[in-house]
Amino acid sequence: MIRLALPLAIFALLLGLLLTGLFTADQRQIVQSPLIGQPMPEFSLPLLHEPDTELTRADLLGQPFILNVWGSWCPTCRDEHPWITRLGQESPATLVGLNWKDERADALRWLNAFGDSWDIQIMDYVGNTAIDLGVYGSPETFLVDHEGIIRHKHIGAINDAIYADLVQRIDQLIAASEGRS
Numbered sequence: 797m798i799r800l801a802l803p804l805a806i807f808a809l810l811l812g813l814l815l816t817g818l819f820t821a822d823q824r825q826i827v828q829s830p831l832i833g834q835p836m837p838e839f840s841l842p843l844l845h846e847p848d849t850e851l852t853r854a855d856l857l858g859q860p861f862i863l864n865v866w867g868s869w870c871p872t873c874r875d876e877h878p879w880i881t882r883l884g885q886e887s888p889a890t891l892v893g894l895n896w897k898d899e900r901a902d903a904l905r906w907l908n909a910f911g912d913s914w915d916i917q918i919m920d921y922v923g924n925t926a927i928d929l930g931v932y933g934s935p936e937t938f939l940v941d942h943e944g945i946i947r948h949k950h951i952g953a954i955n956d957a958i959y960a961d962l963v964q965r966i967d968q969l970i971a972a973s974e975g976r977s
Contacts, residue, residue, distance in 0.1 A: 829930055829949040836863075836944050837928035844895055844903055844917035851918050853944055860969035861890040862962070863938040864914065865926060867898045868906035870934040876953035877910050883959070884913025889939075889966045893917040896926045896934055939965050942973035 831837075840852045864880055866873040884891045893914035895903045900919060907917075920926050929938065932951055939948040939962065948965050950958055 829946070831930055831946045832949060834946055836938070836940050836946050837925065839920075839925040839928070841894075841918040841920055841925060844893070844900065844907075844919050847900065847919070851916065856890070856892065856940070857944050858942055859890060860939065860941050860966065860973055861892055862887065862966065863892045863894055863929075863940060865894045865896050865929070865931050865934050865936040865938075867896050867934050868902040869898060872953045873935045874910065876935050879954035879959050881911055881913040883954075883962070884915065887963065887966055888970060890915045894925065895919050896931065897921065897923045937962065939969060941969050 836853055838853050840850045843849045843851055862883060864883075866876075866880075880891070880893075891914045893912075893916065895917060897920065900921075903917075903919070929936075930949075935953055937950045937954060938946055941947050947969060948962075950962065954962065
């Protein structure tokens with residue numbers, strides 16, 4: 797009996813440590829993007845609604861913007877969507893959707909079903925731009941200043957607390973861009 801109890805006790809201890817780490821870790825502290833403070837990588841991607849037209853990084857310069865990485869295949873993106881809708885309606889910053897590794901027809905069907913509050917939708921079918929951005933998974937949200945510098949990255953779905961933080965950061969970026977000479 798003691799021979800069985802010791803391995804069981806060790807297993808229970810390890811399981812307890814794992815669960816403690818999972819439920820107490822602040823993901824924003826664990827994963828820091830090396831791109832914070834760096835220029836957003838160059839890209840040229842087709843618009844989702846107009847695939848013959850491409851958008852580049854240079855097209856977005858001049859005003860702060862929010863870049864949200866999403867996919868129709870992503871269940872967490874569906875959970876996050878009410879917050880994206882709210883950002884699209886309330887934020888003065890341009891909201892850019894980066895549809896990642898998705899079929900165009902699937903993305904359009906998803907937008908028709910759930911709504912499209914993004915100001916601009918670009919397609920990254922191959923995924924190279926997402927790789928350049930260091931995307932771990934979808935959804936991810938980046939705040940980029942008027943000069944194209946990445947100022948913040950959030951990994952995972954936006955919720956009430958994250959939304960409030962993003963709005964505050966966006967307001968700061970807009971104020972900084974308006975104060976430039």
